[in-house]
Amino acid sequence: MTHLLAQLGAWGLNGMARLGRAHLLLLPLLRGLLSILRRPRLLLDQLYSVGVLTILIITVAGLFVGMVLGLQGYYILSRFGGETALGLMVAASLVRELGPVLTALLFAGRAGSALTAEIGLMKATEQLSGLEMMAVNPQHRVLAPRFFAGIISVPLLAALFSMLGVAGGWMVGGGLLGVDQGAFWNGMQEGIDFSDDVINGVIKSVVFGFVCTWIAIFQGYDCVPTSEGVSRATTRTVVHSSLAVLGLDFVLTAMMFG
Amino acid sequence: MNKNRQIEIWVGLFMALGFVALFFLAMQVSNLGTAYKGKTFTVTARFDNIGGLKVRAPVKIAGVEVGRVAGIHYDPDDFRAVVDMAIQAQYLNRIPEDSFAKILTAGLLGEQYIGLDPGGSEDMLADGGEISVTQSALVLEEVVGQFIFGKGQEGAK
Numbered sequence: 001m002t003h004l005l006a007q008l009g010a011w012g013l014n015g016m017a018r019l020g021r022a023h024l025l026l027l028p029l030l031r032g033l034l035s036i037l038r039r040p041r042l043l044l045d046q047l048y049s050v051g052v053l054t055i056l057i058i059t060v061a062g063l064f065v066g067m068v069l070g071l072q073g074y075y076i077l078s079r080f081g082g083e084t085a086l087g088l089m090v091a092a093s094l095v096r097e098l099g100p101v102l103t104a105l106l107f108a109g110r111a112g113s114a115l116t117a118e119i120g121l122m123k124a125t126e127q128l129s130g131l132e133m134m135a136v137n138p139q140h141r142v143l144a145p146r147f148f149a150g151i152i153s154v155p156l157l158a159a160l161f162s163m164l165g166v167a168g169g170w171m172v173g174g175g176l177l178g179v180d181q182g183a184f185w186n187g188m189q190e191g192i193d194f195s196d197d198v199i200n201g202v203i204k205s206v207v208f209g210f211v212c213t214w215i216a217i218f219q220g221y222d223c224v225p226t227s228e229g230v231s232r233a234t235t236r237t238v239v240h241s242s243l244a245v246l247g248l249d250f251v252l253t254a255m256m257f258g
Numbered sequence: 259m260n261k262n263r264q265i266e267i268w269v270g271l272f273m274a275l276g277f278v279a280l281f282f283l284a285m286q287v288s289n290l291g292t293a294y295k296g297k298t299f300t301v302t303a304r305f306d307n308i309g310g311l312k313v314r315a316p317v318k319i320a321g322v323e324v325g326r327v328a329g330i331h332y333d334p335d336d337f338r339a340v341v342d343m344a345i346q347a348q349y350l351n352r353i354p355e356d357s358f359a360k361i362l363t364a365g366l367l368g369e370q371y372i373g374l375d376p377g378g379s380e381d382m383l384a385d386g387g388e389i390s391v392t393q394s395a396l397v398l399e400e401v402v403g404q405f406i407f408g409k410g411q412e413g414a415k
Contacts, residue, residue, distance in 0.1 A: 044265060044266065044269055045265060047269045047272065047273075048265045048268055048269050048272075051269070051272050052268045052269060052271075052272045055272060055275070091287050095283060095287065095288075153272075155276070156272065156273065156275070156276025156277070156279070156280075157276070159276055159279035159280040159283060160275060160276060160279040162279070162283055162287075163278075163279040163282045163283060163287075164279075166282075166286075166287055185286070188287055189286075189287070189288065189289050190289065192287055192288040192289060193288060193289055193314070194284055194288040194289060194290040197288060198280075198283050198284060198287070198288045198290075201283075202280070
């Protein structure tokens with residue numbers, strides 16, 4: 001019985017210690033901005049592997065989510081004779097919620113897991129210690145460029161997602177189901193406010209990008225340097241990022257639109 | 259073409275795509291493209307009851323949007339609601355002073371907006387002018403209440 005209690009306590013204390021280490025890591029990550037400004041090439045390479053390689057999945061997902069929204073929205077709205085509000089419905093749900101949230105979830109699965117595995121393997125093969133031996137700070141040189149690449153990429157990817165989603169909704173609504181084009185775009189422009197909806201969506205995606213990349217980098221940097229440890233850290237990245245995004249989305253929505 | 263140059267081109271393309279998407283959201287999806295800024299003048303009107311009128315609701319003449327509601331506040335001195343309307347500058351001195359301002363509803367359950375009926379006066383509304391003839395919003399509960407009250411009166415006779 002006491003053994004069980006001790007285990008529970010150790011589990012809680014370990015969790016707290018990990019949370020503490022994660023926050024302590026933030027400071028060197030932010031300080032790494034200076035070394036990025038000196039060597040922008042590092043950021044460029046990471047923007048490629050974190051951002052560019054994620055475009056494909058975002059493109060396909062955005063298009064199909066928009067098309068599904070168009071179909072589902074049409075069936076429900078046409079029951080009330082409100083097909084003309086289809087554009088507004090598709091755009092509002094994409095710009096406010098689905099764009100930032102789904103992009104962050106896909107980003108965590110596609111780029112976050114790759115970041116964790118890469119950094120974890122660097123740690124397991126002692127490349128990070130090697131850098132330290134050469135008097136290069138691995139937190140500035142390896143972690144910080146990945147961190148900022150993630151923060152820059154997610155808002156752009158989310159905007160891409162929303163744009164393609166609107167295009168997908170328009171293809172289904174305007175092309176397939178014959179909703180009036182003028183009403184589709186006009187309803188959208190009347191109902192969506194730039195500062196209330198678009199800017200808040202961008203703020204959301206910046207926050208999600210920050211959190212997802214931070215979790216991915218921390219899990220990789222903090223993993224047990226064995227093959228099992230790396231695999232566990234990768235799993236944790238996806239799970240923790242997804243939960244953090246969904247939880248934060250509720251808080252941010254309550255703050256912005258409440 | 260070497261690897262570095264390829265990466266540079268791809269990242270450049272990614273950035274451009276992202277900003278095009280943001281621009282698209284700003285101009286095509288949201289109201290930024292259709293918004294008119296700076297070139298407006300203010301007209302106020304006092305209503306007994308504004309119902310569900312909200313800031314940014316359209317102001318229409320003959321069904322055409324000429325401006326938006328810029329602000330709503332309550333005046334405790336005469337117990338009425340004061341609505342500030344930002345009208346597009348091209349209509350400055352083009353709306354008669356004795357115009358009639360009504361709060362109307364688009365459709366049965368739609369958004370509320372202000373409809374202006376132009377009057378016959380020679381004097382036109384300038385910046386900061388006030389429309390004195392107004393009609394309050396139709397509040398459904400009051401209409402239903404009056405109807406039931408009316409029915410009750412009939413039954414009593």
